[in-house]
Amino acid sequence: MNEIDHSALYRLPWNLADNPIVWLEPTQACNLACDGCYRKNERNHKCVEDVQKELETFARLRNYDGVSIAGGDPLCHPEVGDIVRRVSAMGRKAILNTNGVGLTRELLVDLKRQGLVGLTFHVDSRQGRPGWRDKTELEMCELRTRYAEMVASVGGLACAFNSTVYEDTIEQVPDVLDWAGANIDIVHTVVFITYRAAVLQDYDYYAQGKLVDMAPIVYSLAEQRRTDISSREVVRTIQKRHPDFRPAAYLNGTERPDSLKWLMSLRIGERGKIHGYAGPKFVEAVQSLHHLWAGRYLAYSSPGMLSMGRSTMATCAWDRGLRGALGHWVRAVRKDPLSLFKTQHIQAVLVIQPIDILEDGRQNMCDGCPDMTLHDGQLAWSCRLEELKQFGCWVNSVPRKQAGRDAIAAQ
Numbered sequence: 001m002n003e004i005d006h007s008a009l010y011r012l013p014w015n016l017a018d019n020p021i022v023w024l025e026p027t028q029a030c031n032l033a034c035d036g037c038y039r040k041n042e043r044n045h046k047c048v049e050d051v052q053k054e055l056e057t058f059a060r061l062r063n064y065d066g067v068s069i070a071g072g073d074p075l076c077h078p079e080v081g082d083i084v085r086r087v088s089a090m091g092r093k094a095i096l097n098t099n100g101v102g103l104t105r106e107l108l109v110d111l112k113r114q115g116l117v118g119l120t121f122h123v124d125s126r127q128g129r130p131g132w133r134d135k136t137e138l139e140m141c142e143l144r145t146r147y148a149e150m151v152a153s154v155g156g157l158a159c160a161f162n163s164t165v166y167e168d169t170i171e172q173v174p175d176v177l178d179w180a181g182a183n184i185d186i187v188h189t190v191v192f193i194t195y196r197a198a199v200l201q202d203y204d205y206y207a208q209g210k211l212v213d214m215a216p217i218v219y220s221l222a223e224q225r226r227t228d229i230s231s232r233e234v235v236r237t238i239q240k241r242h243p244d245f246r247p248a249a250y251l252n253g254t255e256r257p258d259s260l261k262w263l264m265s266l267r268i269g270e271r272g273k274i275h276g277y278a279g280p281k282f283v284e285a286v287q288s289l290h291h292l293w294a295g296r297y298l299a300y301s302s303p304g305m306l307s308m309g310r311s312t313m314a315t316c317a318w319d320r321g322l323r324g325a326l327g328h329w330v331r332a333v334r335k336d337p338l339s340l341f342k343t344q345h346i347q348a349v350l351v352i353q354p355i356d357i358l359e360d361g362r363q364n365m366c367d368g369c370p371d372m373t374l375h376d377g378q379l380a381w382s383c384r385l386e387e388l389k390q391f392g393c394w395v396n397s398v399p400r401k402q403a404g405r406d407a408i409a410a411q
């Protein structure tokens with residue numbers, strides 16, 4: 001198993017001003033209380049006029065392709081349909097980031113009519129879902145399948161799943177990946193986000209030079225838990241079961257160029273059979289050509305595009321990864337000629353490694369963060385918004401040992 005060399009991957013071209021995604025939060029209300037959530041659950045829906053203003057501010061600050069309509073859970077907002085319609089009316093892709101609890105097929109049909117392009121479901125075993133407590137990630141796949149089948153039955157919508165990865169669930173990541181592979185025709189993206197929190201024991205936190213109490217912040221952590229699972233560790237876990245698993249592209253950290261904050265793999269295959277992985281050149285071509293053609297980096301391909309795996313392998317064999325996938329597929333067809341007629345699908349696998357606090361207290365964020373939301377009319381990391389709300393600025397983290405040394409030096 002080789003360590004991933006970031007310089008062999010394609011560095012996604014996303015940046016602050018030009019990025020596939022923005023992150024809209026029309027509400028902070030949620031109907032679940034997930035372990036790793038980073039937003040205070042409050043029933044404070046924004047009115048649609050304010051949402052419209054935010055969409056216009058986003059458009060002024062950033063060139064973007066899609067809007068992640070998140071929260072809280074956006075389905076808690078009574079006017080979610082109108083919000084979807086407004087995103088779509090601005091020529092952007094409306095994507096709902098939801099836990100799915102409030103979703104019915106009728107609502108989904110209506111949202112699609114308003115212009116919905118896709119959904120990202122957050123489903124994992126640590127959400128305290130009524131009826132789904134104490135389940136493994138594999139058992140949670142039954143619920144994932146229900147949502148994926150509901151989306152497929154409506155048709156034409158992108159369907160993604162994300163789950164938070166904890167120290168006691170990381171070994172189950174390959175189970176979720178296998179489930180996604182077995183449903184590659186209806187699941188277009190699967191995302192693993194490693195758990196993070198502001199650890200209270202190891203750091204002091206300062207806002208504008210003053211020591212602050214982080215304990216009331218929803219993503220602070222008093223107990224000892226792992227908050228340092230890396231994308232590399234997740235990939236190593238996957239490769240124990242699937243040694244051929246290959247990432248193709250990444251976003252680095254703001255402090256560490258070799259940290260893999262967003263790590264993307266694209267795999268090609270049919271239900272239950274993966275033929276191979278696209279390489280960095282293919283991802284580069286897709287992002288560059290989309291930007292040339294549409295003027296924006298690509299967020300969320302349509303299910304129709306993602307089912308063109310055969311023609312993609314045939315026409316893009318200049319990419320080493322796709323050439324390998326093509327060879328594997330041809331051998332599979334030789335063994336079973338009927339499989340020539342099976343649709344080949346493309347599925348994205350993302351591993352996201354949010355903020356890392358380095359030993360010296362520096363904060364290593366995602367460079368080119370796609371999930372930026374708005375605070376006071378400015379772009380802000382959505383994963384740390386509570387700091388701005390509580391203290392009016394980002395907090396600095398100072399290792400406890402360092403704080404002790406500073407106090408001695410000041411004497």
Ligand code: SF4
Nearest residue numbers: 354366369371382383
């Ligand atoms: S910086 Fe935070 S909000 Fe932005 S992509 Fe990384 S984890 Fe998400």
